[in-house]
Amino acid sequence: MAVPEQDPIIIVEGLTARFGDDTILEGVNLEVFPGEVLVILGESGCGKTVLMKHMIGLFKPCEGRVLVKGIDLAKASDEERHRLRMEIGVLFQSGALFGSMTLSENIGLPISEYTHLPPEIIDHVVKMKLGLVNLAGYEHHMPAELSGGMKKRAALARAMALDPSILFFDEPSSGLDPVTAAGLDFLIKEINTTMGTTMVIVTHELASIMNIAQRVIMLDKNAQGIIAEGNPHELKEHSRDPRVIAFFNRQPPKTGKGEIQNG
Amino acid sequence: MAEPGERKNDLVQVRGERGGTIKLFLSGRIALDSISLYTEEIRKRLSDLKPKELIVDLTNIEYLDSSGALILLELEGRAKSQAIAFSFDNMPDEVHRIMGLINREALTTPSVKTEKKREYLLEEIGEASFAFYKDMRRILIFVGEILDALFHAVRNPRLVRWDDVLFYVKRAGVDGLPILSLLSLLMGLIIAFMSSLQLKQFGANIYVASLVGIAIIRELGPMMTAIIVAGRSGSAFAAEIGTMRVNEEVDALVTMGFDPTQFLAVPKVLAAMIVVPILTLYADVFGIVGGLLVGITGLDLTIHTYIQQTVNSVTLFDFASSLIKSVVFAALISGISCQRGLQVRGGAEAVGAAATSAVVSSIFLIIVADSAFAIMLYYVQWS
Numbered sequence: 001m002a003v004p005e006q007d008p009i010i011i012v013e014g015l016t017a018r019f020g021d022d023t024i025l026e027g028v029n030l031e032v033f034p035g036e037v038l039v040i041l042g043e044s045g046c047g048k049t050v051l052m053k054h055m056i057g058l059f060k061p062c063e064g065r066v067l068v069k070g071i072d073l074a075k076a077s078d079e080e081r082h083r084l085r086m087e088i089g090v091l092f093q094s095g096a097l098f099g100s101m102t103l104s105e106n107i108g109l110p111i112s113e114y115t116h117l118p119p120e121i122i123d124h125v126v127k128m129k130l131g132l133v134n135l136a137g138y139e140h141h142m143p144a145e146l147s148g149g150m151k152k153r154a155a156l157a158r159a160m161a162l163d164p165s166i167l168f169f170d171e172p173s174s175g176l177d178p179v180t181a182a183g184l185d186f187l188i189k190e191i192n193t194t195m196g197t198t199m200v201i202v203t204h205e206l207a208s209i210m211n212i213a214q215r216v217i218m219l220d221k222n223a224q225g226i227i228a229e230g231n232p233h234e235l236k237e238h239s240r241d242p243r244v245i246a247f248f249n250r251q252p253p254k255t256g257k258g259e260i261q262n263g
Numbered sequence: 264m265a266e267p268g269e270r271k272n273d274l275v276q277v278r279g280e281r282g283g284t285i286k287l288f289l290s291g292r293i294a295l296d297s298i299s300l301y302t303e304e305i306r307k308r309l310s311d312l313k314p315k316e317l318i319v320d321l322t323n324i325e326y327l328d329s330s331g332a333l334i335l336l337e338l339e340g341r342a343k344s345q346a347i348a349f350s351f352d353n354m355p356d357e358v359h360r361i362m363g364l365i366n367r368e369a370l371t372t373p374s375v376k377t378e379k380k381r382e383y384l385l386e387e388i389g390e391a392s393f394a395f396y397k398d399m400r401r402i403l404i405f406v407g408e409i410l411d412a413l414f415h416a417v418r419n420p421r422l423v424r425w426d427d428v429l430f431y432v433k434r435a436g437v438d439g440l441p442i443l444s445l446l447s448l449l450m451g452l453i454i455a456f457m458s459s460l461q462l463k464q465f466g467a468n469i470y471v472a473s474l475v476g477i478a479i480i481r482e483l484g485p486m487m488t489a490i491i492v493a494g495r496s497g498s499a500f501a502a503e504i505g506t507m508r509v510n511e512e513v514d515a516l517v518t519m520g521f522d523p524t525q526f527l528a529v530p531k532v533l534a535a536m537i538v539v540p541i542l543t544l545y546a547d548v549f550g551i552v553g554g555l556l557v558g559i560t561g562l563d564l565t566i567h568t569y570i571q572q573t574v575n576s577v578t579l580f581d582f583a584s585s586l587i588k589s590v591v592f593a594a595l596i597s598g599i600s601c602q603r604g605l606q607v608r609g610g611a612e613a614v615g616a617a618a619t620s621a622v623v624s625s626i627f628l629i630i631v632a633d634s635a636f637a638i639m640l641y642y643v644q645w646s
């Protein structure tokens with residue numbers, strides 16, 4: 001569970017994100033510890049995706065810096081960056097499978113980029129990965145032939161292709177029915193416990209948060225940063241911040257699914 | 264329910280005395296399609312009554328939607344602003360609920376974003392020039408990137424995605440053949456026909472062959488091919504890459520450690536540079552065949568003499584420059600189109616804009632490059 005003793009695997013220091021004159025995040029500090037499941041929550045448009053994209057190096061900070069495994073993403077050498085890429089897997093909000101490639105090509109792409117395995121072995125690994133996300137037998141499907149939930153799972157298989165030590169998820173359950181979403185949560189939890197993968201998850205599904213998060217941070221648009229941090233159950237019970245209370249109580253109290261699944 | 268118009272006079276009824284307490288009875292259906300009727304009627308009825316107190320009775324309202332509620336609230340607001348005591352009477356529960364929905368503050372909340380002010384011509388010109396400058400800068404940066412990527416590809420051919428190159432060769436090349444052959448054939452026919460009308464008068468029939476050959480090979484072949492490729496493939500490249508941007512596929516590529524220029528643009532540029540010269544040759548042949556058809560049917564030339572004349576008047580230099588031109592056109596079209604695609608930000612509508620911009624910019628660049636070539640080749644040839 002939470003492991004405050006260890007050195008953080010990701011450190012965000014004084015991060016400020018700006019687009020033109022719009023300041024989205026200002027002076028955000030955050031640490032992510034190895035093996036934990038951290039959930040970033042907050043209303044739509046408050047900058048969750050922006051924060052995540054800074055952590056994976058897609059955006060460069062206007063101010064501040066992001067260290068992953070002790071390496072500053074903005075200053076990393078090509079070789080360091082290449083090494084870090086193997087350690088990071090990302091499940092984008094839309095899945096972001098390559099539409100012109102079959103599932104096996106999608107998943108095999110990072111593998112063939114980072115290893116020199118012969119094609120038969122890559123095929124094997126791909127099949128194994130598809131099996132992990134319950135998509136065995138779908139290797140020759142095109143992304144367009146899959147349902148939303150299957151796409152998400154296939155994208156998860158691709159994100160896990162290189163067995164990264166950190167997995168990022170951008171709203172994994174958006175657009176999924178509750179049962180499929182719960183299945184995905186289960187998968188996330190299982191990967192975390194069996195492989196010890198650090199998980200950073202952007203979501204606002206209350207049920208998911210109560211079920212999988214060990215720690216949550218809450219972003220707010222007006223505060224342009226983090227307004228609350230802690231264990232979700234404790235926040236729910238004890239927080240006095242009206243924004244936090246509003247978030248945790250927006251679903252019908254006491255009978256919500258979150259309650260049942262906590263059990 | 265009767266037409267609003269028929270019962271117009273019953274919809275709003277007024278009781279009370281001038282200058283005293285006026286009771287307003289509203290009935291019928293107050294909805295978006297009838298509010299103008301009601302406001303008009305109410306205004307007319309109240310215009311010279313100067314009430315001290317206004318009571319609006321809602322007993323007989325059959326239906327009220329949110330716009331209907333809005334005019335009632337506005338009526339209240341107006342009365343209050345004129346210091347007229349105002350109340351509703353017999354308000355049915357539903358009406359009360361609907362009124363509760365309306366957030367009166369929303370009506371007076373200032374826009375969060377200030378309305379775009381009218382701009383002055385000079386300002387607009389300035390902004391447009393700045394946008395143009397920024398665009399040029401981005402294009403130049405991209406040219407650098409793509410040259411770097413191409414250079415990299417040439418040194419490490421193993422890293423090039425040749426499957427993709429082949430795919431785009433087929434898409435841009437083979438699939439474009441029918442339209443290209445038709446257009447160049449017609450172009451040859453037209454030039455031959457038009458020029459024959461003039462040249463026949465001087466008995467210079469044979470020179471139709473020279474004219475068609477030189478015009479097609481030096482100018483029209485490469486140009487027509489480039490424009491067709493810009494329309495067919497340039498837009499497709501931009502749309503494809505733009506869609507990938509919108510779907511975060513480009514982000515996914517980056518997080519996997521791929522360089523989008525290398526991965527997405529290089530195969531397309533290489534494919535275009537391979538296939539456009541071939542298409543150009545093809546267009547040249549069809550154009551000449553078009554001229555030939557006119558020559559043998561309308562000008563009493565034999566196939567042999569026509570071809571002989573063409574071969575005599577077209578030099579190897581013409582051929583070579585035509586091919587070089589087409590390679591340059593290909594690089595311009597595919598490069599700018601990929602750049603337009605990678606530049607997409609936002610949603611689906613940006614993809615359409617990128618495709619359009621790809622074609623327009625390609626054609627612009629083709630014409631600029633062609634003019635440059637015309638001057639350059641002139642000096643190369645005669646020096």
Ligand SMILES: Nc1ncnc2c1ncn2[C@@H]1O[C@H](COP(=O)(O)OP(=O)(O)O)[C@@H](O)[C@H]1O
Nearest residue numbers: 019024042043044045046047048049050051608
């Ligand atoms: N590439 C970008 N360019 C300009 N503005 C952006 C960009 N990405 C995000 N934004 C803005 O940042 C804000 C936060 O966006 P985002 O992080 O996607 O929200 P969410 O918390 O819903 O994921 C939004 O107002 C959005 O318009």
Ligand SMILES: [Mg+2]
Nearest residue numbers: 048049093170
């Ligand atoms: Mg988001």
